[in-house]
Amino acid sequence: MYKETVYSAFNLLMHYPPPAGAGQHPSPQPPLHSKASQSPHGVPQLSPLYEHFSSPHPTPAPADISQKQVHRPLQTPDLSGFYSLTSGSMGQLPHTVSWFTHPSLMLGSSVPGHPAAIPHPAIVPPSGKQELQPYDRSLKTQAESKAEKEAKKPTIKKPLNAFMLYMKEMRAKVIAECTLKESAAINQILGRRWHALSREEQAKYYELARKERQLHMQLYPGWSARDNYGKKKRRSREKHQESTTGGKRNAFGTYPEKAAAPAPFLPMTVL
């Protein structure tokens, strides 16, 4: 069974190889990213070969967004622009991420002043099992109840980045093609396919991700990625380094080849 899985994944990889090397992208295009939009990741973590795929759409400056919020009260965020995308330009994309069905974009009661009872899917209820009874609460100290309240605060998830949106859309397709179910293996395939996409195709997802971040900022103006830090128990630093430096076996039973990645493709210009 595992062997089948490995072979199936291997076959797919053979059909979707990454760009062969520097300057050999399937459809060479002008660089889309600026220095400001480049990932702050260090070189060891970011595959140098694909560095030129950095987001072509830099995140708008926070000051810009806050200014918008001044003009558009949060009680009624103006989302018409986003929703019109469903039937508009974005709706014509071959890889359409539905703005109504995408979990983190659906509106719900989380929108201040919004009457809907359906909570915003980006908000995940805490894993707390039971609500305290009122008489229990009175026994708690203020500090305890405050900490508990904090813990019970629903989690607002991070907005999805371009690759996550791509994965969400393509996962089912890959699973159908190879009968794989193991996400680690699927994600490796999707990673390869992502790199095999043309820059225009990737740009669609960068654009979607950018809009998702904008919408997220409008819906949750005070939210910060820091809010979710430490909510997941993470593997040890050594383990992580081991896996990113090729010291650990991957889902195919082989070893990552990041260290042997070809020389980076240098963009001709920087926007």
Added chain:
DNA sequence: GCCCCTTTGAAGAGT
């Protein structure tokens, strides 16, 4: 039932 794996990108934290 929790965590790991595996991917990329965004963003916070640390130096």
Added chain:
DNA sequence: ACTCTTCAAAGGGGC
């Protein structure tokens, strides 16, 4: 400014 770390999704697998 630069590097490192965490978390987004997903679901099988291990403990």
